[in-house]
Amino acid sequence: MSGSLNLTNDFVVKFANVNGSGSASANSMFAKSVLRMGVPVAARNIFPSNIQGLPTWYEVRVTGDGHLGRRGGVDLMVAMNPQTWDRDIAEIEPGGYLFYDSTKAMPESKFREDITVVGVPLTRICNEVYSVPRERQLFKNIIYVGALAALLGIEIEVIETLLSEQFAGKDRLIKANFEALHMGRDYVKANLKPLGLQVRRADAVGDRIYVEGNSAAALGAVYGGATVCAWYPITPSTSVVEAFMDYCAEFRTDKETGQAKYAIVQAEDEIASIGMVIGAGWNGARAFTATSGPGVSLMTEFIGLSYFAEIPAVIIDVQRGGPSTGMPTRTQQADLIGAAYAGHGDTKHPMLLPQDPGECFEMAALAFDLSDRLQTTIFLMQDLDIGMNEWLTEPFKWDDSRNLDRGKVMTYEELEAGVDFGRYKDVDGDGIPYRTYPGVHPSKGAYFTRGTSRNPYARYSEEGHVYVDNMQRLLRKFETAKSLIPAPVLRKSGKATRTGVIYFGSTTPAMHEALEILEAKGMHLDALRVRGFPFSDEVYDFIAAHDRVFVVEQNRDAQLRTLIVNEGDVDPGKLPPVLHYDGTPITARFIAAEIGARLGAAAPRSPVPEAAE
Amino acid sequence: MTYLLKPRLHHPSLAANELGFTRRDYEGSVSTLCAGCGHDSISAAIIQACYDLNLPPHRLAKLSGIGCSSKTPDYFLGASHGFNTVHGRMPSVLTGANLANRELIYLGVSGDGDSASIGLGQFAHAIRRGVNMTYIVENNGVYGLTKGQFSATSDKGSKSKKGVENHDSAIDLVSLALQLGATFVARSFSGDKAQLAPLIRAALAHKGAAFIDCVSPCVQFNNHAGSTKSYDYVREHNEAVNRLDVIAKRAPIEVDYAPGTTTTVTQHDGSVLALHKLAEHYDPTDRIAAMTYLAQRQAQGEVVTGLLYVDPEASDLHDSLDTVERPLNSLGGPDLIPGSSVLAKINADLR
Numbered sequence: 001m002s003g004s005l006n007l008t009n010d011f012v013v014k015f016a017n018v019n020g021s022g023s024a025s026a027n028s029m030f031a032k033s034v035l036r037m038g039v040p041v042a043a044r045n046i047f048p049s050n051i052q053g054l055p056t057w058y059e060v061r062v063t064g065d066g067h068l069g070r071r072g073g074v075d076l077m078v079a080m081n082p083q084t085w086d087r088d089i090a091e092i093e094p095g096g097y098l099f100y101d102s103t104k105a106m107p108e109s110k111f112r113e114d115i116t117v118v119g120v121p122l123t124r125i126c127n128e129v130y131s132v133p134r135e136r137q138l139f140k141n142i143i144y145v146g147a148l149a150a151l152l153g154i155e156i157e158v159i160e161t162l163l164s165e166q167f168a169g170k171d172r173l174i175k176a177n178f179e180a181l182h183m184g185r186d187y188v189k190a191n192l193k194p195l196g197l198q199v200r201r202a203d204a205v206g207d208r209i210y211v212e213g214n215s216a217a218a219l220g221a222v223y224g225g226a227t228v229c230a231w232y233p234i235t236p237s238t239s240v241v242e243a244f245m246d247y248c249a250e251f252r253t254d255k256e257t258g259q260a261k262y263a264i265v266q267a268e269d270e271i272a273s274i275g276m277v278i279g280a281g282w283n284g285a286r287a288f289t290a291t292s293g294p295g296v297s298l299m300t301e302f303i304g305l306s307y308f309a310e311i312p313a314v315i316i317d318v319q320r321g322g323p324s325t326g327m328p329t330r331t332q333q334a335d336l337i338g339a340a341y342a343g344h345g346d347t348k349h350p351m352l353l354p355q356d357p358g359e360c361f362e363m364a365a366l367a368f369d370l371s372d373r374l375q376t377t378i379f380l381m382q383d384l385d386i387g388m389n390e391w392l393t394e395p396f397k398w399d400d401s402r403n404l405d406r407g408k409v410m411t412y413e414e415l416e417a418g419v420d421f422g423r424y425k426d427v428d429g430d431g432i433p434y435r436t437y438p439g440v441h442p443s444k445g446a447y448f449t450r451g452t453s454r455n456p457y458a459r460y461s462e463e464g465h466v467y468v469d470n471m472q473r474l475l476r477k478f479e480t481a482k483s484l485i486p487a488p489v490l491r492k493s494g495k496a497t498r499t500g501v502i503y504f505g506s507t508t509p510a511m512h513e514a515l516e517i518l519e520a521k522g523m524h525l526d527a528l529r530v531r532g533f534p535f536s537d538e539v540y541d542f543i544a545a546h547d548r549v550f551v552v553e554q555n556r557d558a559q560l561r562t563l564i565v566n567e568g569d570v571d572p573g574k575l576p577p578v579l580h581y582d583g584t585p586i587t588a589r590f591i592a593a594e595i596g597a598r599l600g601a602a603a604p605r606s607p608v609p610e611a612a613e
Numbered sequence: 614m615t616y617l618l619k620p621r622l623h624h625p626s627l628a629a630n631e632l633g634f635t636r637r638d639y640e641g642s643v644s645t646l647c648a649g650c651g652h653d654s655i656s657a658a659i660i661q662a663c664y665d666l667n668l669p670p671h672r673l674a675k676l677s678g679i680g681c682s683s684k685t686p687d688y689f690l691g692a693s694h695g696f697n698t699v700h701g702r703m704p705s706v707l708t709g710a711n712l713a714n715r716e717l718i719y720l721g722v723s724g725d726g727d728s729a730s731i732g733l734g735q736f737a738h739a740i741r742r743g744v745n746m747t748y749i750v751e752n753n754g755v756y757g758l759t760k761g762q763f764s765a766t767s768d769k770g771s772k773s774k775k776g777v778e779n780h781d782s783a784i785d786l787v788s789l790a791l792q793l794g795a796t797f798v799a800r801s802f803s804g805d806k807a808q809l810a811p812l813i814r815a816a817l818a819h820k821g822a823a824f825i826d827c828v829s830p831c832v833q834f835n836n837h838a839g840s841t842k843s844y845d846y847v848r849e850h851n852e853a854v855n856r857l858d859v860i861a862k863r864a865p866i867e868v869d870y871a872p873g874t875t876t877t878v879t880q881h882d883g884s885v886l887a888l889h890k891l892a893e894h895y896d897p898t899d900r901i902a903a904m905t906y907l908a909q910r911q912a913q914g915e916v917v918t919g920l921l922y923v924d925p926e927a928s929d930l931h932d933s934l935d936t937v938e939r940p941l942n943s944l945g946g947p948d949l950i951p952g953s954s955v956l957a958k959i960n961a962d963l964r
Contacts, residue, residue: 223956227713227944228712265742272702272705272708272738275735276709279706279712280709280710280713280941283709284943287713302702396956396959439671439672440671448686448687448695450696451698
């Protein structure tokens with residue numbers, strides 16, 4: 001068909017499936033096969049809060065240029081779900097392709113004229129070979145992977161290798177999957193031609209790894225020395241702890257006794273989870289929980305206690321669509337304010353904002369050092385997009401000379417030597433007091449921990465000046481945190497500009513691509529990626545150095561922008577928000593369109609996100 | 614909680630225990646509770662028990678929630694680390710602390726408002742997990758700090774100080790603890806130190822979740838006619854099933870084994886509980902019989918006290934998790950961090 005897209009190593013494939021049909025592993029294998037050919041991919045699983053029956057999508061961006069964010073638009077739709085047929089077809093780019101199960105003939109009216117339709121009778125092929133319903137369902141997925149490989153130029157041997165790895169030791173399954181794979185490939189070879197979308201072997205992946213952020217954070221917790229984990233299952237954070245369990249079982253089991261050098265407790269709720277974390281932190285163990293927005297809400301009272309009683313704790317918050325139950329399986333960056341100020345009274349909590357699984361690993365390990373150093377709750381703010389999707393990221397790195405930073409802990413010897421111990425004394429002027437572990441000394445160093453006001457020697461006091469002094473010290477400690485939080489990353493425009501953009505977290509790859517799109521149109525912006533809270537001076541210097549700074553984030557109420565304004569002396573008018581919050585990961589096209597329109601037009605556009613999936 | 618320290622002056626000839634500590638070494642700050650508060654008697658019993666057990670004061674961690682009862686850890690064991698957590702959520706904090714360092718002795722102190730209302734869930738789950746702790750509820754059946762509201766353990770039909778009748782059924786924490794799998798369950802009365810102190814000793818020596826419900830009259834708001842948690846009422850309705858002696862494992866075991874009067878139970882740590890039976894045929898190792906007996910006596914308006922149930926072979930949460938003997942908080946980088954070579958293998962598997 002004339003006008004069809006001809007793209008090599010640069011296109012978007014989207015699979016429309018039914019939840020529970022077993023398509024996830026087949027689709028993931030498709031993405032990995034492209035990766036194994038040396039071509040970067042960015043995959044996004046878009047799934048419902050449901051076990052079986054509702055629509056689910058899996059989007060694979062084949063991205064030879066290395067753009068790992070969502071681009072927007074679909075070049076090839078693999079339409080396997082009749083329920084979403086119309087909207088799936090509507091999403092295809094002009095000149096794009098539709099792949100469908102042609103067992104039943106579809107009326108012409110069901111297709112668009114500006115796309116190429118490719119039919120493979122998947123059900124018929126399946127039914128001729130398989131009689132068991134579940135086999136028919138599962139192998140249909142493998143058959144379409146085989147067919148797509150032939151249509152897109154993916155080497156079948158690469159997929160065979162992946163299948164062999166997946167079913168290692170199960171020769172019967174390997175053979176069966178090979179047969180299904182070959183059925184799809186052979187049908188295409190006999191009946192169809194390759195598409196204009198092609199994968200060509202390249203060398204653009206390097207030594208990068210392909211991993212989910214939740215798994216990376218779990219590994220970071222292992223390397224960060226976490227020994228106690230208390231949790232309550234909640235999407236999308238559950239896989240953090242599941243991965244932590246697996247890593248601990250492998251790396252933290254005493255070789256001689258088989259006993260665990262860790263403790264993981266599935267608590268009765270989020271309140272108990274953080275309670276256990278605080279109890280363990282108080283008693284000198286590194287402890288964490290993983291949760292999402294509703295869990296943070298429940299934990300808030302305890303988080304306030306951690307702040308005021310100054311007890312280390314780490315919370316991995318994998319953000320999802322809120323408020324309330326919101327959209328449990330969709331992504332947002334909408335817990336920022338809730339986490340930053342969790343608690344009643346005046347509270348502030350440091351947050352780490354990773355951009356990808358690589359930083360999830362680094363920052364998870366760092367979070368434990370920071371929580372010990374600052375003696376407070378540290379939030380690692382992931383989101384569903386990073387947490388539950390596999391991302392191409394730099395390999396994990398670890399410096400073997402690095403030691404656990406346990407912060408200011410008075411030892412038996414120091415107490416014995418007669419050092420004056422006041423649990424809440426600001427000895428060093430940085431707002432961080434010294435603590436003792438329970439049971440450390442028979443007669444010195446014991447104190448009473450409480451959520452009530454107390455003097456520097458931890459004795460209860462309701463005197464106003466004592467309270468104010470303590471609250472001021474906590475502010476000094478928060479100021480100290482600025483020097484410990486990872487610094488923002490500046491990305492200067494090629495040309496001098498008075499316009500900037502601030503962004504963070506999973507927005508990063510789409511933001512970087514958007515900057516390229518804008519630059520191609522002659523719109524230049526300096527960009528600053530914020531990596532933590534409290535914000536360092538560099539954030540405010542950046543704002544001061546520009547006339548206008550867009551703040552791009554994935555929530556309705558511009559929470560990052562609110563925090564920036566609230567924590568610094570900034571004119572809110574200088575910070576136009578760019579907001580995307582429909583629950584899907586933000587796209588480069590959306591950011592470029594929003595900023596482009598505002599830079600190019602007199603009147604700013606309303607910050608309405610693009611249409612939902 | 615008070616900021617007043619007790620004067621350190623004491624009689625030069627105060628008796629010392631085997632560790633050389635006097636009873637004063639187990640005391641804390643001056644109590645700010647009302648004169649005559651049952652809670653102070655419980656604090657005194659805790660002090661006595663710890664002294665008798667030759668327990669190094671600093672090796673005990675005392676945790677509580679919020680409320681009159683939860684203030685009391687400030688009034689005993691001043692050399693121990695203490696923790697006033699949040700209302701009703703002490704059990705989870707204690708659980709976490711216990712996971713971090715299994716070598717300390719954990720004492721949770723709570724109240725009926727704390728444990729039977731806001732904290733009922735945490736109470737239940739800490740018990741069912743078998744956290745190695747002594748969990749004492751100082752049960753006065755009333756909210757003292759907020760001046761006299763009924764609590765969830767107030768008996769149906771009992772009256773408040775203002776004469777209002779309680780229409781809600783009471784939660785019986787002892788029955789609940791038995792049902793939830795506590796491996797040491799007792800009830801006592803703050804006015805009966807002779808019974809209470811040995812019970813606390815036995816609970817501290819017990820490995821697993823030890824629960825003591827201690828009726829502790831509130832002199833301000835729940836010590837009047839019509840109250841079922843008053844001194845007079847409990848004294849009149851107290852039905853003690855046994856009296857207890859605890860013989861530490863190091864001491865020679867010399868117990869009167871006269872048939873029909875004494876039962877001995879050897880606990881996991883080797884300590885021996887000598888139970889002088891008062892109630893006929895009462896077997897404290899039979900959980901179901903204990904539940905039945907409690908229900909029968911309760912129906913007759915009696916407050917059953919004593920060691921109601923004990924499993925001498927109990928295990929704890931660390932056994933369930935099969936954690937290493939070394940406290941987790943003592944493990945360092947080499948114990949915990951797999952290192953860069955392992956990371957290189959993980960990276961390779963992710964390509």
